[in-house]
Amino acid sequence: MPTNREIHLASRPQGWPTEDTFRLVETDVPTPGPGQIVVRNQYMSVDPYMRGRMNDVKSYVPPFALDAPLDGGAIGEVVASEAPDVAVGDTVLHNLGWREYAVLGATSARKVDPSLAPVSAYLSVLGMTGLTAYAGLLEVAAMKPGETVFVSAAAGSVGSLVGQIAKLKGAGRVVGSAGTAAKVQRLKALGFDAAFDYHDGPVRESLREAAPDGIDVYFDNVGGDHLEAAISALNLHGRVAICGMIAQYNDTEPPAAPRNLAMVIGKRLTLRGFLVNDHGHLREEFVRDVAGWLREGQLSYDETIIEGIDNAPAAFLGLLRGENLGKMLVRL
Amino acid sequence: MPTNREIHLASRPQGWPTEDTFRLVETDVPTPGPGQIVVRNQYMSVDPYMRGRMNDVKSYVPPFALDAPLDGGAIGEVVASEAPDVAVGDTVLHNLGWREYAVLGATSARKVDPSLAPVSAYLSVLGMTGLTAYAGLLEVAAMKPGETVFVSAAAGSVGSLVGQIAKLKGAGRVVGSAGTAAKVQRLKALGFDAAFDYHDGPVRESLREAAPDGIDVYFDNVGGDHLEAAISALNLHGRVAICGMIAQYNDTEPPAAPRNLAMVIGKRLTLRGFLVNDHGHLREEFVRDVAGWLREGQLSYDETIIEGIDNAPAAFLGLLRGENLGKMLVRL
Numbered sequence: 001m002p003t004n005r006e007i008h009l010a011s012r013p014q015g016w017p018t019e020d021t022f023r024l025v026e027t028d029v030p031t032p033g034p035g036q037i038v039v040r041n042q043y044m045s046v047d048p049y050m051r052g053r054m055n056d057v058k059s060y061v062p063p064f065a066l067d068a069p070l071d072g073g074a075i076g077e078v079v080a081s082e083a084p085d086v087a088v089g090d091t092v093l094h095n096l097g098w099r100e101y102a103v104l105g106a107t108s109a110r111k112v113d114p115s116l117a118p119v120s121a122y123l124s125v126l127g128m129t130g131l132t133a134y135a136g137l138l139e140v141a142a143m144k145p146g147e148t149v150f151v152s153a154a155a156g157s158v159g160s161l162v163g164q165i166a167k168l169k170g171a172g173r174v175v176g177s178a179g180t181a182a183k184v185q186r187l188k189a190l191g192f193d194a195a196f197d198y199h200d201g202p203v204r205e206s207l208r209e210a211a212p213d214g215i216d217v218y219f220d221n222v223g224g225d226h227l228e229a230a231i232s233a234l235n236l237h238g239r240v241a242i243c244g245m246i247a248q249y250n251d252t253e254p255p256a257a258p259r260n261l262a263m264v265i266g267k268r269l270t271l272r273g274f275l276v277n278d279h280g281h282l283r284e285e286f287v288r289d290v291a292g293w294l295r296e297g298q299l300s301y302d303e304t305i306i307e308g309i310d311n312a313p314a315a316f317l318g319l320l321r322g323e324n325l326g327k328m329l330v331r332l
Numbered sequence: 333m334p335t336n337r338e339i340h341l342a343s344r345p346q347g348w349p350t351e352d353t354f355r356l357v358e359t360d361v362p363t364p365g366p367g368q369i370v371v372r373n374q375y376m377s378v379d380p381y382m383r384g385r386m387n388d389v390k391s392y393v394p395p396f397a398l399d400a401p402l403d404g405g406a407i408g409e410v411v412a413s414e415a416p417d418v419a420v421g422d423t424v425l426h427n428l429g430w431r432e433y434a435v436l437g438a439t440s441a442r443k444v445d446p447s448l449a450p451v452s453a454y455l456s457v458l459g460m461t462g463l464t465a466y467a468g469l470l471e472v473a474a475m476k477p478g479e480t481v482f483v484s485a486a487a488g489s490v491g492s493l494v495g496q497i498a499k500l501k502g503a504g505r506v507v508g509s510a511g512t513a514a515k516v517q518r519l520k521a522l523g524f525d526a527a528f529d530y531h532d533g534p535v536r537e538s539l540r541e542a543a544p545d546g547i548d549v550y551f552d553n554v555g556g557d558h559l560e561a562a563i564s565a566l567n568l569h570g571r572v573a574i575c576g577m578i579a580q581y582n583d584t585e586p587p588a589a590p591r592n593l594a595m596v597i598g599k600r601l602t603l604r605g606f607l608v609n610d611h612g613h614l615r616e617e618f619v620r621d622v623a624g625w626l627r628e629g630q631l632s633y634d635e636t637i638i639e640g641i642d643n644a645p646a647a648f649l650g651l652l653r654g655e656n657l658g659k660m661l662v663r664l
Contacts, residue, residue, distance in 0.1 A: 052598075059598050223594060245594045257589030262555060262577045264605030266384075266391050271603040273596030 004029045005309045006069040006099030013054055016250045016320070021054065022313035025069075029101040032082045037092070037106050041076035041332045043305075044097030045123045046316040048221075051249040070098035073128060075112070075119050076332075086111065093122050100309055100332050117294070124157055124327035125301040126290060128276050132243060133161035133219075134286045135279035138169065140272050141217045141241040145170030148211055150230055152176075153221035154195065155183035155302075157327035158243060162219045163192050164299050168289075175210040177203065177226065179322045186325060190300055203229040214238075222247045228258035234269055242273040250320065302326025336361045337641045338401040338431030345386055348582045348652070353386065354645035357401075361433040363412070369424070369438050370412040373664045375637075376429030377405035377455045378648040380553075383581040402430035405460060407444070407451050408664075418443065425454050432641055432664050449626070456489055456659035457633040458622060460608050464575060465493035465551075466618045467611035470501065472604050473549045473573040477502030480543050482562055484508075485553035486527065487515035487634075489659035490575060494551045495524050496631050500621075507542045509535065509558065511654045518657060522632055535561040546570075554579045560590035566601055574605040582652065634658025 003026050010023035032038050050072055053064045064070050074097030078090045083106030086092065092109035096102035112122050124130065136158075137143050149166040153159045154176025166174045176187045176195045187195035194210035203225045207215070216238050218230035223245025230240060248255035264271065293299035304324040306315035312330045319328045335358050342355040364370050382404055385396045396402050406429030410422045415438030418424065424441035428434035444454050456462065468490075469475050481498040485491045486508025498506045508519045508527045519527035526542035535557045539547070548570050550562035555577025562572060580587035596603065625631035636656040638647035644662045651660045 227593075242596050244597065248594060255591060255594070257591050257593050259587060259589050261559075261589050262580060262587070264574050264603065265576065265607065267605065268607060268610060269605050271596065273599065273601050275597065275600060278600060 002029060002101075003027070004099060004101040007309065007312050008069055009054060009064045009066055012056055012066065013250075015252045017051070017054060017317060019313055019317075022070075023067075024310055030103045032080050032103055035083050035105055035107070036081075036103055037078050037083055037086050037109060038080040039074075039076040039092055039094065039096075039102045039104070039109070040079045041074045041097065041100055041102055043075050043120050043123055044312065044330045044332060045073035045129075046312065046319050046328050046330065047072060048244055048246045048249060048319065050316065051320060069096075071095055072097040073123050074098075074102065075122050076102070081106070091119055093127070097330075098309075098312060116291075120303055120305070120327075120329055120331075121301070123329060124303060125161060125294070125299065126287065129157045129327055130161055130290055130301075131279065131283060131286050132276040133158045133165055134290070135276060135282050136219055136241040136243050136274055137162050137165055137217070139279060139282060140274045141219060141239040143169065143171060143217050146172040147216035148173040148175070148213065148235075149217045149219065150175045150177075150207065150211060150215045150233070151219040151221070152198075152226040153244075153246060153322075154178050154187050154192065155325055156221065156322075157301075157324070159219070159221055160187070160190060160302060160326055161299070163187065164190055166217075167191050168293060168298060173211065175207065175215070177206070177222075183325060186302070198226070204232055207233050217241070219243060220245070224248060224256060228260055231258050231260050231263050231269065234263075234267055236267055238267060238269050240269065240271040242271060246320070304328050306330050308332070334361060334433075335359070336431060336433040339641065339644050340401055341386060341396045341398055344388055344398065345582075347584045349383070349386060349649060351645055351649070354402075355399075356642055362435045364414045364435055367415050367437055367439070368413075368435055369410050369415055369418050369441060371406075371408040371424055371426060371428075371434045371436070371441065372411045373406045373408035373429065373432055373434055375407050375452050375455055376431075376644065376662045376664060377459075377461075378644065378651050378660050378662065379404060380576055380578045380581060380651065382648065383652060401428075403427055404429040405455050406430075406434065407454050408434070413438070423451055425459070430641075430644060448623075452635055452637070452659075452661055452663075453633070455661060456635060457493060457626070457631065458619065461489045461659055462493055462622055462633075463611065463615060463618050464608040465490045465497055466622070467608060467614050468551055468573040468575050468606055469494050469497055469549070471611060471614060472606045473551060473571040475501065475503060475549050475571075478504040479548035480505040480507070480545065480567075481549045481551065482507045482509075482539065482543060482547045482565070483551040483553070484530075484558040485576075485578060485654075486510050486519055486524065487512075487657055488553065488654075489633075489656070491551070491553055492519070492522060492634060492658055493631070495519065496522055497621075498549075499523050500625060500630060505543065507539070507547070509538070509554075515657060518634070530558070536564055539565050549573070551575060552577070556580060556588060560592055563590050563592050563595050563601065566595075566599055568599055570599060570601050572601065572603040574603060578652070636660050638662050640664070 224247040556579040
């Protein structure tokens with residue numbers, strides 16, 4: 001067996017993580033026990049929610065352990081198997097990223113067909129990222145045809161799909177915000193009706209210009225100013241699907257909160273936080289829709305791919321700084 | 333016709349209203365035109381939402397006009413009628429309170445049977461107040477049997493009904509907060525499992541003691557600290573029905589907002605603002621339930637009654653200061 005390289009959590013960050021938050025560790029690749037497989041990871045995912053897991057606080061998933069490998073979505077090829085249903089050469093999706101070789105029970109892996117789509121797509125448009133966009137927009141926010149949808153971090157992996165799916169499902173108008181002029185250009189190319197760089201002025205004003213008749217749905221990846229602006233812009237019976245609040249993940253002080261929250265009463269707004277885990281019942285419908293759109297060329301997905309396990313910390317830090325277009329992945 | 337006395341809005345308050353916000357004006361009672369009735373009001377309601385209508389801002393109901401009578405829920409006896417379906421002597425519910433005599437189109441009044449309940453009850457437990465509690469708890473927050481419910485301003489008109497209805501509908505535990513020791517005592521007499529005075533310490537700590545296993549539903553009448561504490565205490569998939577935010581109605585600066593709002597994601601919380609107007613479809617079920625509970629002696633309702641139109645401003649100011657137990661009414 002070759003040597004495995006993996007990334008450990010070296011220290012818990014206060015505020016922004018740095019390279020010192022991580023440590024590259026070499027280990028042997030263990031031989032699989034009964035029912036286990038060994039996967040040579042081809043791609044691993046870095047996601048904003050991982051920042052929360054670096055803190056030692058109770059949450060919906062346990063915190064990462066110090067001096068142990070991080071984990072997260074990954075896809076790779078089976079190189080050894082002691083499980084009857086999985087063969088060497090199979091491609092599997094699993095949750096032991098941040099390492100070159102993963103050893104896990106076969107029941108914790110899901111076989112995928114690498115001939116149907118590039119394997120990276122199973123970590124982005126066809127995976128949790130895509131389902132997050134689909135479920136948040138259509139189930140949590142219950143978008144209806146003709147409505148106006150606003151999404152923040154719109155050039156990111158989830159946001160860019162939210163905007164496109166909204167159009168494909170009949171939204172009347174789709175508005176996105178992003179952090180650079182290039183991303184704003186990309187959003188327009190993806191079919192967004194309007195897009196703005198949130199650095200160009202108060203979000204509230206940019207949103208009012210982009211959606212003069214207000215919005216019906218806000219898909220929140222950001223929190224903070226964006227959420228406050230959305231609450232002001234929402235029409236009667238508007239809905240907010242709260243997917244993430246990346247603007248505040250590195251705050252050391254309690255973050256500013258929307259000071260116009262009382263508007264939820266008169267406007268009868270619904271704000272709903274969600275995790276994709278609760279929406280697995282939509283998977284079949286999601287795969288059918290998304291595979292169809294991809295086949296017809298109606299849905300684009302961007303990937304920003306960083307090379308090598310040693311650059312995985314840099315990929316994660318770049319994600320937090322918004323350096324990605326679409327899904328941020330590490331090729332191993 | 334006798335003289336009518338009514339209360340006008342004399343000035344728009346900055347911060348807390350005062351007696352100078354109001355002006356008592358004497359007018360003649362107009363004679364009714366075709367289709368109109370004249371009502372001698374017996375009771376009028378003062379409600380927290382009226383504070384918002386004193387500001388000159390766009391909202392779900394238009395602001396009160398300066399130098400014109402205020403309005404709001406009232407009940408009284410018809411003393412003149414030019415409408416075929418309404419007779420002198422009928423008791424009607426309508427929206428022209430803040431005056432001794434109201435002249436209105438008969439279609440804007442609803443006849444009620446004064447033999448079924450004291451007429452004041454149509455402005456409290458059997459009226460909008462009761463329906464607000466019922467719809468907010470059972471439809472907006474979708475309380476299920478066995479759940480733990482927390483309600484703020486729990487000794488107020490809506491809150492005291494929320495707590496009792498929760499118990500009657502099978503809540504496992506009901507917790508209320510109020511602003512005096514006497515109110516806390518009253519909540520315990522009404523069957524609340526736990527109650528605390530929010531002046532006695534941080535709401536978050538008092539709530540944790542009162543509901544050590546967390547809460548599933550929060551019925552918010554207050555906003556501010558209470559909402560923040562509730563978000564911290566809510567269990568997975570918890571729901572907040574946002575009915576009012578009285579803590580901040582007189583603020584001149586943007587109010588503090590819950591700084592733990594990001595918890596809505598991991599806990600998959602739903603926060604929903606509502607107005608009773610949207611829930612009229614529940615009225616029949618509501619009346620059946622509430623009338624039954626009243627008949628069986630299972631539901632109590634408190635009323636704080638102030639005498640005379642000249643004391644209506646004091647009644648409203650007292651309401652904002654929390655001087656009422658249950659529904660605050662003015663007897664005319």
